Every structure is written in C-alpha cells, then in structure tokens.
Amino acid sequence: MKKPIQYLSALGAMVLSAAAAADRPNIIFILCDDLGPGDIGVLWQNQREGKQKYTTPQLDIFAKEGMILDRHYAPAPVCAPSRGSLLTGQHQGHCSIRDNQFDRLLPDEHTIGSVLQEAGYKTAVIGKWGLQGGSIKKGKRGDRSAELEPSHPLERGFDYFYGYTAHVDGHFQYAFEKNRPVFDGYKDVTDELEKCYSTDLFTARAKKWIIDHVKQNPEQPFFTYLAYTSPHAGLRVPTDSHMSKDSNYPKGGGLKGGVQWNDDPSDGRINTAKGNFDKGIHPLVAKAEGDDGKPWPQHAKRHVSMVKRIDDSVADLVQLLKDLKVDDNTLIVFTSDNGTHHEGGADNVGVYKPDYLATFGRFDGIKRDLWEGGVRMPTLVRWPAKVAAGSLSEHPSQFHDWMATFCELAGVAEPALSDGVSLVPSLTGEGEQEEGTVYVEYGVGGGTPKYKAFEESRRGQKHGQMQSVYTGRFKGVRTQIGKPDKAFEVYDVVSDPKETKNLAGKDGAPSQKELEAKFLRARRASASAKRPYDKELVPALEASINRPGKVKHRVGKKRNSWVPSPDLVSGEAKLVDGFVVQDVPGVQVFETLVNVPSDGAYHFELVSNGQAVVRLHEALLIDADSHYKAGTKKSSGAIYLSKGAHPMTVVLQSEKGKPKLQIKWKGAEDKFVPLSKENIGL
Numbered sequence: 001m002k003k004p005i006q007y008l009s010a011l012g013a014m015v016l017s018a019a020a021a022a023d024r025p026n027i028i029f030i031l032c033d034d035l036g037p038g039d040i041g042v043l044w045q046n047q048r049e050g051k052q053k054y055t056t057p058q059l060d061i062f063a064k065e066g067m068i069l070d071r072h073y074a075p076a077p078v079c080a081p082s083r084g085s086l087l088t089g090q091h092q093g094h095c096s097i098r099d100n101q102f103d104r105l106l107p108d109e110h111t112i113g114s115v116l117q118e119a120g121y122k123t124a125v126i127g128k129w130g131l132q133g134g135s136i137k138k139g140k141r142g143d144r145s146a147e148l149e150p151s152h153p154l155e156r157g158f159d160y161f162y163g164y165t166a167h168v169d170g171h172f173q174y175a176f177e178k179n180r181p182v183f184d185g186y187k188d189v190t191d192e193l194e195k196c197y198s199t200d201l202f203t204a205r206a207k208k209w210i211i212d213h214v215k216q217n218p219e220q221p222f223f224t225y226l227a228y229t230s231p232h233a234g235l236r237v238p239t240d241s242h243m244s245k246d247s248n249y250p251k252g253g254g255l256k257g258g259v260q261w262n263d264d265p266s267d268g269r270i271n272t273a274k275g276n277f278d279k280g281i282h283p284l285v286a287k288a289e290g291d292d293g294k295p296w297p298q299h300a301k302r303h304v305s306m307v308k309r310i311d312d313s314v315a316d317l318v319q320l321l322k323d324l325k326v327d328d329n330t331l332i333v334f335t336s337d338n339g340t341h342h343e344g345g346a347d348n349v350g351v352y353k354p355d356y357l358a359t360f361g362r363f364d365g366i367k368r369d370l371w372e373g374g375v376r377m378p379t380l381v382r383w384p385a386k387v388a389a390g391s392l393s394e395h396p397s398q399f400h401d402w403m404a405t406f407c408e409l410a411g412v413a414e415p416a417l418s419d420g421v422s423l424v425p426s427l428t429g430e431g432e433q434e435e436g437t438v439y440v441e442y443g444v445g446g447g448t449p450k451y452k453a454f455e456e457s458r459r460g461q462k463h464g465q466m467q468s469v470y471t472g473r474f475k476g477v478r479t480q481i482g483k484p485d486k487a488f489e490v491y492d493v494v495s496d497p498k499e500t501k502n503l504a505g506k507d508g509a510p511s512q513k514e515l516e517a518k519f520l521r522a523r524r525a526s527a528s529a530k531r532p533y534d535k536e537l538v539p540a541l542e543a544s545i546n547r548p549g550k551v552k553h554r555v556g557k558k559r560n561s562w563v564p565s566p567d568l569v570s571g572e573a574k575l576v577d578g579f580v581v582q583d584v585p586g587v588q589v590f591e592t593l594v595n596v597p598s599d600g601a602y603h604f605e606l607v608s609n610g611q612a613v614v615r616l617h618e619a620l621l622i623d624a625d626s627h628y629k630a631g632t633k634k635s636s637g638a639i640y641l642s643k644g645a646h647p648m649t650v651v652l653q654s655e656k657g658k659p660k661l662q663i664k665w666k667g668a669e670d671k672f673v674p675l676s677k678e679n680i681g682l
Contacts, residue, residue, distance in 0.1 A: 024410055025383060026330040027116070027223045028206075028317070029402070031086070032310060033079065033128060033170065033232040036340025036354060037378045038361030039307050043068070045357075050291040052357055054284070054304045058315035059380065062334065066382030067391040067427065071493075073398045073470075074338050076442045077367055077374035080104065080167065082337040082399060083131060083227075087111045087156070089403025089418035091439045093523025094620050097131060099443050101528065102167035105133030106151035109626060110415045110562050112403055114157025116223045118560060119410035124160040124209050125153040127202045127227030130167035141179065144186050154185060161185055162205045163227070170229040171345055173198045173236035173306075174277065178347075192265040195273040197238040197280075198229045199306070200259045203313040204270045207254075207320050208261035214324045223406070228313075231306035233352055234345025235299060237282075238309055241275030248280045248305070249312040254319030258312075278349075282308045290356075299350045300357055318382070331383040331409070331427075333402070339374040341367045342449060355451040362497055364454040368444050370466045370477055371458065372497055375440055386428045393426045394494065396470050398438045404565075413564030416613035416651045417625060419522075437522055437618065438470035441531060455500060465532055469519045474503070476515040484533035488515050513539075521617035524639070537599055538617065540644025545595050549677025550575050552591040555582055563587075563613045563625050563653045578677060581652065581659040588659065590650040592680045596641045597667070604636040605664045605672050610654030612661070616646055648680075 038044035041056040042063045075085035075092050076099075084090075084097025084104075088111060092098055096107050113123045132149040144165065146155050153161040162184050164170045169180040176194045182201075183189065193201065206226050213222050242250045250258050250271060260271045268274060282305040288296045314334065321327035340359040344351035354360055361378075365371025381387055401420035407413060408422040421436035443465045450459040464480040469488075473495070476488035490509045491499040503509035510518075517539040525534035553576045556569035566589045579590050594616070596602065606612055606622050609630040614622040616639065624634040652661050664672035665679075 024119075024221050025385070026221050026326055027121075027406060027409070028330060028332045029223075029225050030314065030332065030334045031083075031127075031225070031227045032334075032336040033227070033229050034338060034341040034343075034367060035231055035307065035310070035336035035378060036359035036361060036366070037363060037373060037376050038357070038359040039231070039340065040378045040380075043378050044361040048358065051288065052290050052296075052300075054308070054357070056307065056311040058311045059334070062314060062318065062332075062382055063380045065384070065389050066332075066380060067387050067393055069379040069381060069397065069426075070392060070394050071396045072335065072377050072379035073396070073438050073440070074336070074375045074377050075399050076440055077338045077365075077369055078442070078444070079337050080130060081442070086399040086402060087113070087131070089400045089414065089420050091398060091400045091419045091437055091522075092441050093439055093519070094419060095400075096526070098441070098526055098529035102130060103133070104131060106131040106156055108151070108155075109417060111157045112406060113153070113223070113225070115403070115407055115412060115415065115560075115562070116410055117157050117159070119407075119412045120220065121410060122213055122217065122220055122222045123158045123225075124206075124223070125158045125163065125225045125227065126161075126206045126209065127163045127225075128167075128170035128229050129153055129161070129163060129165050129227070130170060132165040141181050141188055141190065143188055144183060152186070158225075160209060162209075163202060164229070171232060172234060172347065173230060177236075177277075192269050193273075195239055195268065195275075195277055196270055197236070197272060197309075199309045199313055200238060200270050200272045202226060202228060203316060204259040204261040207259070207317065210320060211255070211324065214326060221410075228310060230310060231303055233341065233343040234347035235302035235306070235349045235352060236278050236347055237302055237305040238280035239272055239275040239277060240279040241272050243280065243283065246283055247312075248282050249309070249316075252319070253316035254323040256323075258316035258319065281305050284308075297353075297356065299352045302349060303352050303357070303359070328384045331381070331387075333379070333381050335377045335379040339365060339367045339369065339376075343367075355449070355453060358453060360453075364448070364458060364498055366449060368442075368446060368463060369448050370440055370442065370468045370479065371448065371499060372493060375468070376497075381427060383427065388429060391429075395423075395426045395433055396438045396472075397423055397426070397436060401436055413559050413568045415625070416563040416565050417620065417623060418565065419618070439519060439522060440466075440468045441523070442466050443529065443531070455498070467519065467531075469515055471510050471514070471518060474510050475499075476510060481532050484536045485516075487512055490515075522619060524619050524621075535601075535640050537640050537642040538619070538646065540596065540642045540646055541593070543593065543645045545593055545645055545681035547575070548681040549577050550592065550682045551578060551580075551680065552682065553580070553582075554589040555584065556587040556589075558586045558653055558655065561626070563611045563651050566591075566649055566651045569651070575682070578680070579650065579661050579663060579675070581661050583658050585655050585659070586653070588652045590648075590652070590661075592648055593645040593682060594648050594665075594675065595645055595679045595681065596643055597679070598643050600641070600667055601638045602641050602665055602667050603638055603672070606634045607631065607660075607662045608652055608654075609658075609660040610652055612650060612652045614651075614663070615649045621648075
C-alpha cells in the first residue's frame with residue numbers, strides 16, 4: 001500500500017507558506033522525440049568498439065550526478081499515446097489516446113499540469129504538444145483559439161505554452177522553412193523565427209521562462225514540460241553560427257552563456273539564428289570514418305549532430321539552475337517518447353538508418369515495435385538534494401507513474417483516475433517501492449526491420465495488433481494477434497534484455513493464464529481502438545464470499561477538486577452493511593467483492609450527490625469525477641465477466657449535504673437492479 005501523504009491544511013493546497021513551497025522541488029520533464037535507448041554514451045555508445053560510435057559527455061555527467069532508470073517504459077512505441085499517458089497518468093488500457101491517434105482531443109480531465117497547478121506550482125509547456133484536438137488543417141497559419149483547439153495546453157492545466165500544437169508540425173526542425181506554425185499561447189509567432197533551430201529555440205525559451213519565474217516568484221515551485229522535436233526526422237541540423245574545432249554550440253551556458261533568448265526579435269529571436277541554415281554538422285563527426293574506412297553517411301552525421309545538440313542543451317539548462325541557485329532542489333527527468341526511428345522527412349535530407357550506429361542499443365526493436373528497443377526508454381533523473389549520484393534503479397516503471405510521483409512531491413493526492421504508483425521510494429531510497437503496472441497495447445501495419453543485429457526469427461516480423469504485459473522481471477509479448485487467446489512469448493528481460501530465450505511454458509515463468517488475467521483485470525476496451533480481446537471474460541478471483549453483504553468502509557477528509565486515489569485515504573476500515581455512507585463531507589472508500597452469477601456481459605450504473613470513481617479489479621469501471629452532475633446516472637458500458645468474485649472499489653467525494661450513493665447492475669436482464677447483500681460481500 002502507498003504511504004499516506006501528510007497533506008496541507010484545510011485552507012487548501014493553493015495557500016502555501018514560503019517554507020512549504022521551498023521544501024517541494026521544482027520539476028523539469030524533458031521528453032525527446034524518437035531518441036533511442038542506444039543514443040546515450042553511458043547507456044550504450046561508450047561500450048561499442050570500432051569507429052561507428054559517438055559521445056554524449058554532458059548526458060553522461062548528468063547520469064553520474066543522478067540516477068539511471070534502467071527499466072522505464074514508454075506507454076506505446078509511438079508518439080501520441082505516450083504523451084497522452086504521460087499527461088493523464090493512465091496506461092494504454094485506459095488512456096483515451098491510443099494507437100496512432102495524433103492531434104486527438106485530450107479529454108478535459110486532470111493532467112499533470114492541472115494537479116500541479118492546484119498544488120501551487122507555476123506550469124509551462126515548451127515544445128511539441130500534438131494533442132490539441134479540433135479540426136485545424138495541418139500547417140494552417142494564424143492565431144488559434146480554444147474553440148478551434150479545445151485541448152490546447154492552456155486549456156489543460158498549463159499557465160504558459162510556446163511551441164507546436166499540431167503533431168506533424170513538430171517534424172520540421174525549422175518552423176520557418178516549411179511555414180509550420182509555432183505559437184506563443186494562441187499567437188502565431190512563426191514570422192520571427194527565421195533560422196531558429198527547434199532544439200535551440202525551445203531550450204532558449206525554457207531558460208527565459210524559468211529565469212523570469214524564479215526572479216518574479218522565487219518562493220513558488222515550477223513545473224516545465226520541455227518536449228523537444230528531435231532527433232525525429234527531418235534530419236535538420238543547427239546553423240553554423242557558433243562553430244569551433246570541437247563544438248557547434250555557444251560557449252558556456254546558463255544565465256550568460258549557451259543559447260539565449262532575445263526579447264527583441266529584430267536581431268533574431270535566439271542567438272544561434274545566424275550563419276548558414278542547416279550547416280552545423282557537429283565538428284567531431286563531420287569527417288568521421290566508419291569501420292569500413294569510408295566517411296560516415298549523411299544520415300548518421302545528421303542524427304549525431306541532433307543528439308549532441310540535445311546533449312549540450314541539457315547541460316545549458318543545468319548550468320542555468322546553478323546560476324539561479326535552484327539546482328539543488330530541482331528534479332529533472334530526461335527521457336524519450338519511443339524508440340529510435342527509421343524515417344525521413346519532407347526536407348530531402350535523407351532517411352535515418354539506426355543500424356549504422358546501433359541506436360536501438362543492446363535490444364531488438366525500434367519505433368513501432370514492442371520489443372525492448374521500441375519501448376524501453378533511455379531515462380535519467382537528476383535531483384541533487386534527494387537522488388544519490390551514480391545510482392541505478394531496475395524497478396520496472398512507465399510514464400503514467402509520473403503523475404503519482406509528482407503528486408507526492410507536491411503534497412497532493414493523485415487522482416483516483418490515475419493508474420500509476422509513486423516512484424519517490426526508488427528515486428530517494430527511502431521507503432518501500434510499490435509494484436506498478438507496466439502494460440502496452442498497440443496496433444499498426446509494417447514490421448520489425450531486418451537488421452542483422454536483431455534475432456533472425458523476428459527480422460521482418462509483421463506488427464498488426466500487439467500487446468505486452470510485465471510482471472516482475474518477466475515480459476509477456478505477442479504480435480499479429482488475430483485470436484484473443486494467441487500465446488504470449490515470455491522473456492526474462494533482466495537477464496535476457498535482447499529477448500532471445502522464449503520461456504513460455506517453462507517452470508518459474510508466468511503462464512498464459514496468469515498473463516491473461518493480469519491484463520484483462522487492468523484495462524477497458526476503447527471504441528476507437530478495438531482489440532481482439534475486448535470481449536474476453538475478466539477472470540474472477542479464486543475466492544469465495546464468506547460474509548454476504550459486507551463492505552469495508554473508510555472515511556477521510558476532502559483534499560482536492562478531484563477524487564483522490566483510495567490508497568491515500570488512511571481512515572480506519574470498518575465493516576458495514578452494503579454501500580452505506582456516513583453523513584459527513586469528505587472522501588469515503590468502499591471495498592467489497594461482487595459475486596457474478598454466470599459468465600457474460602454486465603453493465604453497472606452509479607448515482608451519487610458527489611464525485612465518484614469505481615474500479616473493478618484494477619479496471620476503471622465508472623468515471624464520475626470532474627464533470628459529473630450530482631444525481632445523474634453514470635453507466636459503465638459493457639464489461640465481460642466470468643462467474644465468481646470480482647473486487648470492487650468505490651471512492652466517493654462530497655463537499656456538503658448528506659452524501660448519497662447507489663450502485664446498480666444488470667446482466668442479461670432488461671433493467672438495472674441495486675447491488676445488494678445477495679451479490680456482494682467479503
């Protein structure tokens with residue numbers, strides 16, 4: 001169970017003393033686009049032999065000063081669902097953004113930004129968004145509005161936004177080149193960005209935003225979501241404005257060096273918007289020769305120049321934190337949205353081929369693969385005050401865990417709609433780390449590349465519907481799922497990260513039945529991303545009901561505008577008869593077993609006078625949280641259940657008046673009937 005958080009006073013999270021604010025870290029989340037698990041020196045390139053390798057000295061220092069999360073997973077092997085899960089705190093069995101649903105509306109629910117806003121943080125997104133919703137044509141110019149882009153960052157919990165809203169716009173490293181609109185809030189500012197390279201532009205803007213905030217509100221913590229568009233194709237490189245013998249980056253960093261933002265754009269919005277467009281190949285690879293004695297191909301030189309630009313930019317940001325004297329209590333997470341790519345772009349500078357530099361690392365698979373190379377992310381964490389230098393965590397985790405993590409650090413309860421667990425124990429070495437859910441489902445055409453470095457059996461293997469579920473050190477994975485009972489391949493990804501030995505059916509490895517039960521109990525079907533197993537029966541527990549009609553009941557105080565995770569309601573549990581609520585405002589948690597009489601499709605319905613969230617097993621059954629109107633009926637839709645006992649958890653939150661709660665269900669019958677002592681108990 002999660003350790004209860006010591007929450008703020010009844011005045012609420014928004015009323016914070018300077019001391020309380022100072023105790024909580026600033027947070028910077030850096031998300032790269034298509035950076036592979038083999039793109040960082042300390043994680044892979046430094047181990048390679050021969051000439052076809054490169055260095056990332058600044059990220060190596062970053063890793064030595066902090067922690068490597070060796071088993072941190074993307075929610076999916078492609079951009080949009082990974083960002084959706086990160087922002088909502090929901091894995092791909094619940095997140096509304098799945099498969100290749102680029103530019104989709106991000107639901108008007110709580111995001112990492114909104115929960116940190118309520119906790120008193122100043123929040124910003126700088127870089128690529130791609131989940132704005134609406135019907136904007138790609139590349140259209142002009143000021144945008146909340147009506148046209150209803151899930152614009154400013155509508156989803158962020159105080160400031162600068163960057164690309166549309167997914168495809170982020171494929172161009174120079175916005176001005178292809179007339180791809182960059183927005184400052186809702187204002188189109190592309191016309192002032194000639195020769196502004198995206199990595200430089202977003203780094204400089206992030207620096208400027210942090211500087212302004214720290215100077216104006218030194219006691220208020222901040223959250224910056226910095227989403228780079230590189231090293232995704234197109235393979236554009238910086239200008240050659242600051243070339244030297246061993247660098248193409250402005251000297252120094254922080255307040256006085258590195259990339260700098262110009263308040264007056266007449267001289268270029270940033271200090272590197274000079275020189276020759278797309279000519280800044282990094283000098284350390286410009287004349288590099290491969291193992292065959294031939295010059296590196298252009299795609300490799302360009303890719304490395306893009307990665308090394310990120311390398312220098314991260315060091316620039318760290319120096320800024322030191323200059324502002326906020327480095328010690330700033331948590332930086334550095335990661336990527338999916339594995340390395342094999343793509344080109346409309347910029348006519350070629351296609352990147354990751355096998356030349358093995359940027360998939362020690363794994364098989366790239367972007368769009370569920371093999372480790374597609375989803376096991378290069379993830380580094382630095383927080384001098386709390387994270388031990390040179391540390392390593394092999395605890396399996398996934399993007400949706402950051403919601404719970406940041407909520408704990410900010411002193412607020414994570415939403416009950418979140419699927420994650422806090423990683424604070426892993427990061428700080430204090431307390432016991434709870435096991436979370438690491439789960440991927442994804443459907444796409446194509447297949448795994450035929451690289452010689454990959455296992456022969458999976459070269460060219462088709463994708464189709466794919467799924468993976470992790471349990472401890474084991475991973476169950478399957479591709480081309482045509483029938484819902486297709487067998488999983490099982491790998492020990494700790495001792496065998498390349499996934500060479502299929503352990504399915506072997507002693508000690510999870511069985512097909514165990515893997516199916518794990519994922520079926522943790523997900524719900526999505527009408528926009530149908531799966532072959534959507535109507536499979538959720539397995540019941542191997543348990544019987546000995547105390548008919550009994551429910552465990554706990555009461556806590558209201559803490560936030562959202563329904564909190566039940567694990568953080570620490571009141572004493574008492575046995576009550578049915579879903580009987582106490583006549584007190586606040587949070588009430590009910591836990592019981594539902595006795596399903598026969599296999600089949602079931603529907604559940606909730607009516608209450610407050611917000612509520614209901615789960616069956618770990619699956620999200622009913623969301624009656626932020627937009628629920630008291631007294632209305634909220635239905636679950638169909639869920640397919642096997643005969644037997646299924647655990648149900650209900651979290652009810654009410655502000656005033658006598659709390660009310662009624663839960664009904666129906667199977668093959670035509671009408672809903674209340675859950676009663678005949679069909680619930682412990």
